[in-house]
Amino acid sequence: MTEQTGRGPEPAHERASATQVGARGPEGLPDEVGTDPGQADRATAGAGRPETGVAVLPAFDDHHPPEQELIDDCVHCGFCLPTCPTYVLWGEEMDSPRGRIYLMEIGRQGEPMNDEMVRHFDQCLGCMACVTACPSGVQYGKLIEATRQQVERRYPRSRRDRAFRALVFRLFPYPRRLRLLRGPLRLYQRSGLGGLVRRVGLTDRLLPRRLSAMERLLPTLGRLEPVPEVTPAAGPRRRRVGMLTGCVQRVFFPEVNAATARVLAADGCEVVAPAAQGCCGALSLHAGREAEAQAFARAAIQTFEAAGVDQVVVNAAGCGSAMKEYGHLLRDDPEFAERAAAFSDRVRDLSELLVELGPAAERQPLPIKVAWHDACHLGHAQGIRTQPRRALGAIPDLELREIGEAEICCGSAGIYNLVEPEPAAELGDRKAANVLATGADLLVTSNPGCLMQLRNALERRGERLPMAHVAEVLDAAVRGTDPRALLER
Ligand code: SF4
Ligand code: SF4
Numbered sequence: 001m002t003e004q005t006g007r008g009p010e011p012a013h014e015r016a017s018a019t020q021v022g023a024r025g026p027e028g029l030p031d032e033v034g035t036d037p038g039q040a041d042r043a044t045a046g047a048g049r050p051e052t053g054v055a056v057l058p059a060f061d062d063h064h065p066p067e068q069e070l071i072d073d074c075v076h077c078g079f080c081l082p083t084c085p086t087y088v089l090w091g092e093e094m095d096s097p098r099g100r101i102y103l104m105e106i107g108r109q110g111e112p113m114n115d116e117m118v119r120h121f122d123q124c125l126g127c128m129a130c131v132t133a134c135p136s137g138v139q140y141g142k143l144i145e146a147t148r149q150q151v152e153r154r155y156p157r158s159r160r161d162r163a164f165r166a167l168v169f170r171l172f173p174y175p176r177r178l179r180l181l182r183g184p185l186r187l188y189q190r191s192g193l194g195g196l197v198r199r200v201g202l203t204d205r206l207l208p209r210r211l212s213a214m215e216r217l218l219p220t221l222g223r224l225e226p227v228p229e230v231t232p233a234a235g236p237r238r239r240r241v242g243m244l245t246g247c248v249q250r251v252f253f254p255e256v257n258a259a260t261a262r263v264l265a266a267d268g269c270e271v272v273a274p275a276a277q278g279c280c281g282a283l284s285l286h287a288g289r290e291a292e293a294q295a296f297a298r299a300a301i302q303t304f305e306a307a308g309v310d311q312v313v314v315n316a317a318g319c320g321s322a323m324k325e326y327g328h329l330l331r332d333d334p335e336f337a338e339r340a341a342a343f344s345d346r347v348r349d350l351s352e353l354l355v356e357l358g359p360a361a362e363r364q365p366l367p368i369k370v371a372w373h374d375a376c377h378l379g380h381a382q383g384i385r386t387q388p389r390r391a392l393g394a395i396p397d398l399e400l401r402e403i404g405e406a407e408i409c410c411g412s413a414g415i416y417n418l419v420e421p422e423p424a425a426e427l428g429d430r431k432a433a434n435v436l437a438t439g440a441d442l443l444v445t446s447n448p449g450c451l452m453q454l455r456n457a458l459e460r461r462g463e464r465l466p467m468a469h470v471a472e473v474l475d476a477a478v479r480g481t482d483p484r485a486l487l488e489r
Contacts, residue, residue: 050158051115059107059117061154066104066146073138074101080130080138085409085427086123094120097130097140104147118155121147123420125413125427126286128380132407141381142328148288161419164210168415169289173279173296178251186221194218213421216459217452218252225254231261231271238268238357241348242309244300244323246316247279248448256448259475260315260350266361266478267354272307280314282322285329286414297326298336301343312343315350315471317378317447318414323347324382349378350471351388351446364480365397368487370473371440372400373431373454375447376409388446388470395477401438405430412453428457436463441487443467 060066080097081087087096094103103117111117121144130140157165171177188194197203203212227245241264245257261271281296300323304312314320327341348356370392378384392400411417411427432454435443443465445451451467458465466489476486 050160052156052158053115054156055112055114056154057110057112059111059113059154060147060150063149063153064146065108065150066143068108070139070143071101071105071108073136074098074134075136077135079135080133080140083129083133083407085125085127085129085411086423088408089423089426095123097134097138100124100147101138101140101143104143107147113151113155118151121151123423125376125409125411125416127376127409127413129376129407129409132380145285145288148286149290150288152288152290160208164208164419165287168418169284169287169292172283172415173247173281173292175245175247175250175278178247182221182224182251185218189218189220209421210418213418213424216456217417219448219452219455221252222255225258227254227257227261227271227273229273229275231265231273233268233270234266235268235360237270238360239310239353240270240272240308241353242304242307242312243271243273244280244312244314244316244319245273245277246314246319246448247283249316249319253448253451253469256315256469256471259469260313260471263354263361263471263474263478264313264350267357268360269313269353269357271313272309274303274307277303280319280323281329282316282318283414285322285325286318290329293322294329294333297323297329297340298333301326301336301339304343305339309346311346311348311353313348313350313353315446315469316449317349317375317382318449320347320349321377321381349382349384349387349446351391352382352384354391354474355387359394361478363395363474363477366395366473366477366483366486367397368442368483369399369401369438369440371403371435371438371443373403373410373435373443373445373450374406375445375450376413378446380407391474392444392470395473398473398477401440403431403438404434410450410453410457412447412449414449417449417453424453425457425460428453429460432457432461432463435465436461441466442473444470444473446470 076098078098084096093099100120103120107113107117124144126144128141134140198216203215207215227243243261243264249256261273264271278299279296280300281293284296285293312323314323324344324347327344330336330340372389372392374385389400392398408430409427410431411424417424435454443454446469451469455467466487468486468489473486476483
């Protein structure tokens with residue numbers, strides 16, 4: 001049986017379908033793949049981006065091209081189209097899951113990989129809404145992952161694109177490098193310079209669009225709050241769990257990691273956060289940088305194996321989703337294939353583990369209205385929707401509100417909002433409007449990227465809504481914190 005990329009341990013038949021999470025059906029949409037990929041230029045944003053003029057032939061080499069068997073699973077029904085954010089934005093077939101699968105097919109049949117084909121693959125957010133929506137069980141995650149690896153290996157990106165991607169991948173997966181930036185960035189924010197620069201629109205005028213997007217996404221940096229290497233369980237120990245501290249999470253949202261360790265400990269876990277741990281490889285994996293992702297995965301496996309933990313807990317949806325795919329990522333590695341599959345089986349999202357364990361610590365009332373945002377790599381990729389709602393729903397007086405169009409990505413999607421800032425901003429605006437429509441006091445999610453993206457989208461509208469990671473809300477309930485501490489952030 002073929003593995004399924006981007007899916008957690010929950011059986012497929014227990015997953016919510018796209019319509020159950022609010023998507024419309026394919027009524028009124030075209031019922032067949034357009035046969036002229038060239039028509040895409042008329043509709044797709046980004047059609048004017050720098051072109052290389054190169055046609056790579058054959059499009060795919062023999063090292064794991066998108067599998068024909070998986071391509072053939074697509075029956076072209078179109079159920080995935082209304083949940084695909086890029087199709088929703090542009091109504092362009094080649095920017096839909098069905099269209100992208102068609103491009104993979106023609107690539108296999110002898111069409112070259114050219115600028116236009118790569119653009120449609122690049123513009124996919126990898127959100128996996130199409131996996132939730134597809135009634136035929138098409139494993140789009142595996143298809144796009146294989147395709148992206150081919151693109152990264154074979155397609156000569158423009159010099160500007162290469163330079164920006166090099167900057168991102170030499171910086172974000174390395175917490176030590178990120179930490180070096182913290183001091184100057186904090187000074188920039190606390191001096192008021194950051195606010196002034198944004199108010200007068202200097203970043204947009206002076207910086208290239210991608211660097212400007214990076215600046216605008218930067219969260220407000222508080223104090224560093226390191227997590228101890230071992231946090232003992234409060235009361236009898238129920239599990240010994242490893243905790244991934246992440247790269248962006250560790251440096252930009254240290255308070256989330258601190259809250260995660262406290263909640264786990266309160267519910268009976270001894271929490272081990274190995275100081276030697278590095279990046280899990282999620283950003284690299286989702287961008288098609290196979291060798292880099294494999295190296296990060298091997299190191300993570302070794303680190304947590306050495307820690308002797310029962311399970312590995314992750315509080316960032318994108319990281320958890322990638323770590324559950326290590327078995328697939330390292331399937332060709334004789335030394336790591338089995339270890340990676342066993343490791344992936346032990347990975348749990350924070351809410352997944354807390355619901356599996358059941359609460360040990362009493363939750364104090366939090367009389368607040370919470371809008372829960374399903375991060376795509378939690379809901380669509382891992383099939384985890386009920387657990388965070390159950391974890392939050394167990395807090396007395398907390399009122400949970402659902403966000404309209406929950407299945408549509410907020411535009412964050414790993415590095416998507418950096419490399420494709422315009423569509424990401426459109427999706428962010430759309431999500432921000434849906435969030436505000438809930439009338440909630442607090443927006444809660446499980447992914448640092450979504451928090452940055454939504455804060456930025458709300459800011460663009462001149463709105464402010466307090467936000468928190470689910471770990472921080474649970475921590476406040478366990479500690480009996482005054483709810484104002486969450487609402488006045
Ligand atoms: S992963 Fe998301 S953006 Fe990409 S094709 Fe599927 S639904 Fe569309
Ligand atoms: S990916 Fe699935 S939902 Fe989309 S067209 Fe193919 S079979 Fe239908």
